[in-house]
Amino acid sequence: MIAAGAARPICLGRIRERTGRQRYFSMMAGVGFDAHVVANVGLSLKRALGKGAYVAESLRQLGAFRYPRYRVAVDGTMCEAASLIVANGRHYAGRYICAPAATLDAPTLHVCLFDRSGPLAVVQYMAALQTGRLARRPDYRIIPARRVAIAAPAGEPVQADGDIVAHLPVEIDVVPDGLRLVMPPDG
Numbered sequence: 001m002i003a004a005g006a007a008r009p010i011c012l013g014r015i016r017e018r019t020g021r022q023r024y025f026s027m028m029a030g031v032g033f034d035a036h037v038v039a040n041v042g043l044s045l046k047r048a049l050g051k052g053a054y055v056a057e058s059l060r061q062l063g064a065f066r067y068p069r070y071r072v073a074v075d076g077t078m079c080e081a082a083s084l085i086v087a088n089g090r091h092y093a094g095r096y097i098c099a100p101a102a103t104l105d106a107p108t109l110h111v112c113l114f115d116r117s118g119p120l121a122v123v124q125y126m127a128a129l130q131t132g133r134l135a136r137r138p139d140y141r142i143i144p145a146r147r148v149a150i151a152a153p154a155g156e157p158v159q160a161d162g163d164i165v166a167h168l169p170v171e172i173d174v175v176p177d178g179l180r181l182v183m184p185p186d187g
Contacts, residue, residue, distance in 0.1 A: 005182040010104040012178030013088045015160060016171045025160035026104070026179070028092060029172060031070055031150055032083025032114065033122055037061050038159040054093070058126070067117040068156070070168075073149040074111050082117035086110070086148055086172050096129045099142055107176040108144045115139040148172040 013025045041057040049056060069080050085092065087099035087110040099110035114125055116139045128134040135142065150158075151169045158166040 002182055007180040008105065008183050009177035009180050011088060011107050012175045013086060013109060013160070014173050014175050014178075015158060015166050016173075017166050018169060021166070023160060023165040024175070024178065025088065025165075027089045027161050028085050028087045028098070029158060029160040029165075030083070030085040031156055031158050031168065032081070033058075033061060033065055033067075034083065034085070035157045035159040035164070036065050038162060039157040039164050040064075051094075058122075062119040062122060065122075068153050069117070070150060070156070071152045072111070072113075073151075074143050074145045075147055079113060079143075081113040081115060082121065083114040084150070085112040087112055087142075088174070092129065096134075097132065098129065098134055100135050101142070101144075107174050108146060109148060109172065109174050111143045111145050111148055113141045113143065115141065146174050 010026070013029055015023045015025065015029055037054060037057045040061065041053050045053040045056060067082065069082060070084060072079055072081060072084060085098055087102045089104050090097050090099050090102045092098040098112050102110040125134065128137055134140055149171045154168050156168045157164045158168060158170055
């Protein structure tokens with residue numbers, strides 16, 4: 001692949017905290033339930049169970065998570081959600097698709113808003129994600145954007161590509177041609 005592939009530019013997502021600290025992500029960033037799972041999964045559990053550690057922590061978080069509402073401005077338009085993912089690419093957690101139209105080479109982020117909260121809603125969203133039906137749910141919205149500001153609740157963790165990288169409030173924007181990657185040849 002390296003010998004035959006050509007380097008292509010991809011866009012990156014950039015997370016900025018009020019302190020001025022910046023972090024970049026290639027696939028997605030999230031706040032809410034998934035960020036709490038990432039924040040609380042233990043290293044020893046990850047070593048023992050691999051990806052299964054995230055399933056175990058998700059089950060624990062169903063009862064432990066407080067289910068706050070998040071205030072977010074998407075290109076200046078205010079909305080609220082139970083959880084949200086800012087997708088730069090279409091995949092989430094490996095092979096699952098949360099933003100079908102998102103591509104790494106388009107200078108657009110896809111803000112995925114989960115409207116319902118609570119343990120039952122989370123289980124329903126997880127099942128829809130695993131069966132490829134998430135984008136068809138009426139309580140799930142995807143809004144294309146270039147700039148996203150997430151203000152509250154302050155101090156909540158922000159995960160990017162599977163690691164906690166910041167805490168609210170943050171601003172997220174797209175960096176066109178942020179990185180060049182060698183890709184398999186087309187065809």
